[in-house]
Amino acid sequence: MHPIGRSKFNVALTILSLMICSATGLEAASVTQPNKRQTVGTAASERNWWKNAVIYEVYPRSFQDTNGDGIGDLNGITEHLDYLQKLGVDAIWLTPIYPSPNADFGYDVADYRDISPEYGSLDDFNRMVAEAKKRHIRVIMDMVMNHTSDENAWFVQSRSSRTDPYRNWYVWHDGKGETASSQGAPPNNWGAFGRSSWEWDAETRQYYYHHFSVHQPDLNWYNPAIEQEFKEIVSYWLNLGVGGFRFDAIETLFEDPNLQNEAPLLDKNGKPVLDPSGHPRLQRTKEGDFPQVHTVMRQMRAHVDAFDANQFPGTRVLIGELFARDTSDLLKWYGPPQTPEFELPMDMPVAFINKLDVATFRERIAESETKLGGNVPLLVFDNHDQPRMDVRYGDGVHDVAIQRVLSTILLASGGASLMYYGDEIGMKTTPPTRKEDVKDRMGGLANWPRFKGRDGERTPMQWTDGSNAGFTTGSPWLPVPSTAASVNVKAEEGDPGSLLTWYRTLIHLKKTIPALEQGRNTMLDTQNTKVLSWMRRAPGIPVVLISVNFTAEPQTVDLAGPPAPANGALKTLLKSPGESSPSRLEHIELEPFGVYIGQVQ
Secondary structure, eight states, rough: OOTTTOOOOOOOOOOOOOHHHHHHHHOOOOOOOOOSSBBTTTTHHHHHGGGGEEEEEEGGGGTOOOOSSSSHHHHHHTTTTTHHHTTSSEEEOOOSSSOOOOSSSSSSSOOOTTTTTTOOOHHHHHHHHHHHHHOOOOEEEEEEEOOOOOOOOHEEEEEEOSTTGGGGGBBBBOTTTOOBBOOOOOSSSEEEEEEEEEEEEETTEEEOOOOOOOTTTTBBBTSSSHHHHHHHHHHHHHHTTTOOEEEEEGGHHHHHHHHOOOOOOOOOTTTTTBBTTTOOOBTTTTSSSTTTTHHHHHHHHHHHHHHHHOOOOOOOOOEEOOOSSSHHHHHHGGTTSSOOSSSSSSSSHHOOOOOHHHHHHHHHHHHHSSSSSOOOOEOOOOOOSOOOOHTOOOOOSSSHHHHHHHHHHHSSSSSSSEOOOOOOOOTTOOSSEEEEEGIIIIIIITTTTTOOOGGGGOOHHHHHHHGGGGGGGOOOSSSSOOGGGGGSHHHHHTTTHHHHHHHHHHHHHHHHHHHHHOOEEEEEEOOOEEEEEOOOOOTOOOOOEEEEEOOOEEEEEEOSTTTOOOOEEEEEEOOOOOOOOOOOOOOOOOTOOOOOEEEOO
């Protein structure tokens, strides 16, 4: 998800010190030696790596600046690959790094086969991929296929003449009631935030369609040349060694060819629903989720699978940015077994619950386990378009403890996990306080002050407590939050009770405890409205129990009996700081927003 207005995210890792084990409750016996992960490079070791993966979203502009211009760059990512390896990630997803006028910070692509100079060069990219591979980290590119920049050469050609060969690469249409002296009205009522989705071009006297910004004209996917072009673009990056792609706004590729008007969106009382700008929302059913997109993705998946099938079958991953309404809607994006689509469509029904409601989490996580036809869910809580977890789930007092709760759900449930840079240290959403400071032109400038844009979740990574949090020696493109004085990697690395230590330990468990690697989820204590508990189990291996307190009061749970084991001693794997280590399933005490993970002996 990027612009607002959408109708809509192997084995052992790093050894942890005995000091960390003691403070977190991770038993020393479960800590493996470093550098024992499978070597990337053989089909056997790479196949299906993504099924239990931890994927880390990097917003390159904000990760690390190495040349003092205040903008993060590829060399900055390379500089911190050791940090990412120690954290335990399997892949990094980069938001767009292609040349772009930055009307939407890279999601308006000017050239799909190059690197934006502000981020570096193709040589820098190749070095980053090579260094990442040495550390068993894959690089996933963002693939924006719905639209381009209005400065893309394709669109410049398209708008040059009605007869230009590129004219049909975009969606052009006459106005309604157009005359020789009047442009007429837009072809229909499509739009959002009081703005039409159609822009008049005076030179060729037609409107072009843009689902998002006026600077992001939509490609015409009814033209088969578009699909062929993107297959070649995907091949280009595969040849450079990328590990897969995250497909942006994929549901919007096709729109109603008849250009029918959208109906208004009504609430349960039949009243119009207003957007943050105070304008009535439209249902936007005519602008996306058409069946043709599934055909495109099946063919794209076949193209990627065939690209290197003789060497590395099943090693590249396709991630879909989707806004499925429920689990049954999500299921269709995996595609049928004989013609698959995405390995990992984002599980948005879990992603943006946006409230600490035990029943909702229980229901949706259980559905991900039981209603996806055995496919692998991709859980995600944060990204570059949403306020961070502190705003959406925090209470301002227990924010770190609440993030331990959410990270446990993210990383100790079945499937793959997608996290956002800075989550692991507890970075906070820090929006601008003045309109003149807003950099997100598409969000904050257009809708201030109802919506302050997305700058708040894109602030520079907080590496140290020094100048500009160690992000740059220059002037950062966004201000560094004042919280960086205490919330930073340097401060948390040596602290066994820190959130960073928690994430490292939790990821380590995900990769080394058999039940967390391969076990299935089963919900426990299902009538409890204050504590979410589940177990991970697989035949022949010890059961692991997880219990997380969703309240600011201490809670006690009894997890003995079906479907959990009837009784059994517990070995603590991980617990919140200050938690006791229970000896049996019958009595597990949890501090406010406390977490307990234990293995049944």
